Amino acid sequence: MLEIINLHAEIDGKKILNGLTLTVKDGEVAAIMGPNGSGKSTLSYVVAGRSDYKVTGGDVLLNGQSILELGAHERAAKGLFLAFQYPLEIPGVTTMTFLKASINAQRKQRGEPELSTPDFMKKVRAAAAKMGVKDEMLRRPLNVGFSGGEKKRLEILQMVLLEPSFAILDETDSGLDIDALRIVGDGVNSLRAKDRGFLVITHYQRLLDHIVPDTVHVQSQGRIVKSGGPELAHELEKNGYRDYVAAAA
């Protein structure tokens, strides 16, 4: 469960989040929609612990525990996952190496033994098959020369492998064609579980056709200005954000 309570945050002295409050329960899929510049990506960075953002007020609780004092890697080990809008390239580090390093870094932090190479390979192969990720891609340096769709698929593959207790998807649908969108949607849906929550950040309804949310929230000027059910997304698709942007101003 993720609880964001009256969160204020800024970067380089510029206020981006202005008292944002949102709770996503276990088993819930919440969608955040909103116009450009409303601070949606900032919200994901602040929750994940990017150090150049400064939190000036409020709190963030993961499974009942405040995580604001933890480093990004510690939050990850506690089960928080962020699928990036623009996944980064790491030249010279094969995807396989990176996946193994991530899994074992988290296990080490949790005091669990490292995964043996055969166990790891079995796990990766199974997940890769599900996500339509070819072996050849796992041997290439991480994200280097990957198409937009390949990068996003790999983000979801990582999510499947790391089995987070809470996942944030930041515009995972951008740059995806219809087939890739379905694969990504299936990947997320396969992870939906009673003890796992999702926060899906998107501009468009079309991702929500594949990942049907329980709740939909509109973010504008660093706050949640409207919450509702899946029908809210359809309404936004039809009428745009105009009314809500005006209300927030």
Place this chain on the structure above:
Amino acid sequence: MAAVQETVDKVKSIDVDAYKYGFVTDIESDKAEKGLNEDTVRFISAKKGEPEWLTEWRLDAYRRWLTMREPTWARVDYPKIDYQDLYYYSAPKSMSGPMSLDEVDPELLRTYEKLGIPLREREILAGVQGASTRVAVDAVFDSVSVATTFKAELAKAGVIFCPISEAVQSHPELVRKYMGTVVPVTDNYFATLNSAVYSDGSFVYIPPGVRCPMELSTYFRINEQNTGQFERTLIIADKGSYVSYLEGCTAPKRDENQLHAAVVELIALDDAEIKYSTVQNWYPGDSEGKGGIYNFVTKRGDCRGARSKISWTQVETGSAITWKYPSCILRGDESRGEFYSIAISNGRQQVDSGTKMLHLGRNTSSRIISKGISAGRSNNTYRGQVFAHRKATGARNFTNCDSLLIGNKCGAHTIPYIESRNANAIFEHEATTSKISDDQLFYCMQRGLSAEEATALIVNGFVRDVLQQLPMEFAVEAQKLISVSLEGSVG
């Protein structure tokens, strides 16, 4: 946020050089008097029981050195060295010449054990379990070689691997024929100084058609205070032979700077191949730049025969100052030279390193892959020369120099000199400079890696092409070394 800052602070508080080889061995030593004059040169020569011609050779070098000036063109900055304030010869007292392993002072054996260098035969280099390769080691402690392993077994294959002081006695014709033919006595200030006062080093001769049955290795250790180490290595690969040679080095942590001015000469005859790998881990000084080794080394290989090949691979993490350009003279037709380098600088280290590929023969080829990593307040310069003689028709070179910056207080510089006197030569040069971005770090951290682990992973990716060139035993060692060298670089 706060926690990240805390991590960063903690990391910063770790000694920049978590240098684990900084201990001193307490052993009595036999030293020449401080300072340098003709008597010092004669003293060293007499200690080694050298023949007349070699004493004269040294004295010639010494007289020549007096007329030379210390080079100042490198992008390094250090206080003037007082050459009269150094010891030029220091040997553990218990050593009265090369001896069998059973006779070596146990204190010395313990020292090498602590360094992870096996002086007992049948052992393997530390860090790799289950590796089946064996490595023959020549251990040089201050000015003398203390032990050479596997000599008998190598002799069966006809391979000579021994301290150079011993080779002067046992194979004077080989030493006399080849020594100083690649790096002439007059070559440069530090090489000339070395010629005058060199005390020991390794000698390797591989007979025609022999593939050396195991990796050969020399391990250099400077222990004594105020002592310069001047070793000389000479490797000859006769026609159609092959040898892979590894060099490692460490020194205790001391507040004073120590001078290391070595000369390495490689000679490859027709169809021979020499692979020379270095993992240089001299004490780099503390985070304020106090202490550390001045590493002023002349390394050169001569592809004297047709179709011969010399390959230099180096991982440079130590030394306060590095001044080093392992080079290849591509004299034989169709000969090939390679240079693969990883140079890491942190704290206040200064590195000016690179290579020279001198294409003299026809259809000669060379390849240079250099990866420089600068962190802390260090400066890292790649300086390289590629030259084609007018007769070097068909010469080819490919150069790739990549620099990676960590933090915003360090510097990376690339200075290539490219000169072709043959219209037919093809030289290619690529260079990039990049910085580990906050985005990359955050991405890795979001997946569970700490800032340190993330940096090490990104750096290992950056140097991958070069690490793959190292013999397996050293690659594992080098990878660990890279992580240690970069401790405290994040923040």
